[in-house]
Amino acid sequence: MKAEIQRRRLNPAPRAWDLLSIALSVVTADFAARRDQSPDGWTREIEIDIAVADAPFWSGQAAALAEALAFLTTDRWTLRFHEGGFLPTPPRETVRPTDDCVVLLSGGLDSLVGAIDLAAKGRKPFAISQTVRGDADKQVDFAAKIGSGLVHLQLNHNANTPGIQETSQRARSLIFITFGVLAATALKAYHDGQEVPLFVCENGFIAINPPLTGGRLGSLSTRTAHPEFFARLQDVLDAAGVRVKLTNPYATKTKGEMLKACADQTLLRTEAARSTSCGRFQRFNYHQCGRCVPCQVRRAAFLAWGTVPDATDYVYKPIGKDDAEHAGFDDVRSVAIALAAVKADGIDSWLGHALASPFIQDRAALLGMLERGLGELRALHQTYGVK
Template sequence: MKRCLIECGVPQASEADALAMNVSEPGKNVNLRIDYISRSMIGNIPDLLIDLLEVAAYVYCADQRIARGSAMLTNFGEDWRRSLTFSIPVRHPEVWQRADVQELLIDTLGFLSDDSYEFSFRKAEAPVQPRELYFPELLDAFQENDEVALFSGGVDSFAGAVNDIVTLGKSVTLVGHYSSTKVRNVQEELIRDLRQRGYERRVSYVPVWVSNEVAKPVEFTQRTRSFLFACLGLVVAQMSGKNGFSFYENGVVSINPPLAGDVVGGRATRTTHPKVLRGLEALFSTLLDSEIEIRTPLQWLTKKEVTQKIADAGVADMLAATVSCTRPRSWTVKQKHCGLCSQCIDRRFAILAAGLEKFEPSQNYKRDLLLGDRSADDELRMALSYVAFFRDVAAMPKARFLSGFQQVISALDHFPDLSVDEAGSRLFELFQRHARSVEEVIARALIEHGDRLYRGEVPSGSLLATCFTRDHVEIAPESDYDRQATDFVDKLSAPILEFAVDHDAEQVLFHGGHLLEGANYRFVNALIENFRKAKRTRSEVQFMPPHDVADKIGISEQSMRQQLRRLRDALDPLAVMLGIPLDQDSFIETKDRAGYRLNPACREIALGDIHPPNPAASQE
């Protein structure tokens, strides 16, 4: 694991192998500016949120300046993950040094980017960087709007914006982050066109520029961009007097399980994963001591369904002006989509599935999705992996879907308005709809270009030719065997979670070598006697009140609740290792006004009966 010290707010690093970053002179190498803000709004932003802006800018820019390892999963991703230690000056160190704030910051960023984080915060020395530095283009007036939403200029963000502004008649402040003038130009063109169509009073635009200065980025995965984006959204929302903002992104991308076998952990982007969003909500709410909500109005829509909202709003002719490609350096005036990255592939499938290709011709892509030759380098692999993944999902029983992907498992208990079972059913249905739309696009293309395929006129390295020759699109058998098999698997009872307690080693062990120790062991140990007593007497397992659990562990109630969250996160890998769908109550159950207990459905077994890890099994 690569380790790096990032010293912030200094012109020069104190160590040869450390990285110095600064938002101000001397030694400024991080740009942070928010344009088109009214003078009155600046007065609403507290110093604590200026601290948050600087922390987010440092994290995002450092993410780009410290390279990960190979794009392939060498040595189980050993070089992919990084250990990043930040030293940051802040105006309110007493807040940032709090254990609960640091835990939320570290845990959320760790899950988001798959890196390890440490933070040390110090009092910013005088003169403190003035807030006005970040707001260079002030307006005398700023209209009050119904919503604040994040705006990238892609299909999802544009669809969410026009749905709110055009279809629902809301007024919206759109916050657009950019690190390239090409990206800002895309956002401004879309905003300008909406205003020209009569929606000027319903749309406001706040562009935000955050980028490295002098030093060129060497890492382009940008896993922490959504942390920066969310912080920007929070700041603008608070300046507008609101306690929430919206992320416009479809639900399949939000969950985003890895399409290829070597894409694991943070490599499968988690920008708006429900666990990340709930972590950000908790961090923001803790910082501000006020309930903050991050809304995702497109969560239960596929990319096709999101794209159709643009047509439903009557602005399908603006579709071609949106840009989803992650490679702005390759953009030209006529072609702003490479056609090779996963975002381009996902976008093009959605447009074809929605029947909107007449509004965006294939010539807008440097590589045509279906007919373009992808035989060079690794270009074919991404597209094939995409089709193969959703082909498998289409044939997958619900139980296997809910237990087979860590991204799905870790999302199930992070939908506040849904039970785990309800969330699982809705996610399964969502992915099934998306898988069907991918199959429909391939099937239609095979019919349309069948004669050319037969004559060998389609490049052999194209996605369509490869699907044709490898029989990737299969006709369902007349037998209802698949349906019967699916129904049978769905009806199987969930396996029992078994564990053993080693009091001498202070460990709780599970099959496959997974274990809990330290503070996690102590939490379980506080509840184990009630569990054992109930099993001996065949009675109900009693809940233990929060203050009694905290006393037994020897920590405060607030710290105890944070520890429970970490314990539950530590159990996430079990779902993949054992094939057991887990929710937050699967091992330690919570009941309002009653407290906590070990779930009665679990089974304590002897240490000798714990199965050791399988040395042949692959690991992340």
């Protein structure tokens, strides 16, 4: 990863390199600390010592970072910083890309739409991917086909720990965003003193990730683009003087609305089914399961879009089938219970405190988006006869 950045002769800001050291340490600890060994089977207490180039500054941000991580992973974090961190010598002939923003390109449907829209609106995004087995080739292909072809950089943290690794991997969000921050601070616009937008494109329903039932923790699914995590991490970036603005332009849009409003419908129709949304993609030998919450949101979005049939090869397609692998599967039941609860008691009762964060400023817009997102899921369950 570091070698690839240096091979491309990029020169990220020193505190962006420090943030990379922090993110690598966090993601490695996330792998090593197993949730099933914690007292409640989920919440962990994690303490890590991290070498950085500017230990006094980061020591002052330790509490803020720990709070951001606590929200992201629902764990208790203690971070300690000391000198000796990696800070490479700038390349002799630095390359400063002239792109005007950075976009995370994961191989997922939302990031595909986001990159398409940015290029269609005349932006020149630098596409950053976190290389994931099963998605690497499509990341390259998507970048080549969007606009006149995007400048694209694939990075991989290669974190590994001995023994059995924790599979939830909630901290991976931090490392992916950090890759984007590194790239943003290497752009010519950044070196010219400008603030660089970093686009993390995710539909609002998954970004908010409302607990579907009372027994389902929000962190059972990713919180990569949740407004609170964004705001907490943005505060740290601002304190560091890192002029990168985290932005999710689809925070108040459902996935179906993203598909319908995509600026290049021809390209989207061709590539949408190739994208990945599944939370269990690797577990099913690089096939999408069709029944996890992200898959259900994806399938509901295709129905709402209505332009082309969903040609995705799902492992469990008929989710209304009355057995444990389909309608009886936990995620399908959780969505069904949520839909029933909203119908019986209203959305405010079902949501509880999900939108109570002081970091949420546009509650009415988010509430409307969640209602529309539930409507898309309701249509999916009715289509497949989920009861």
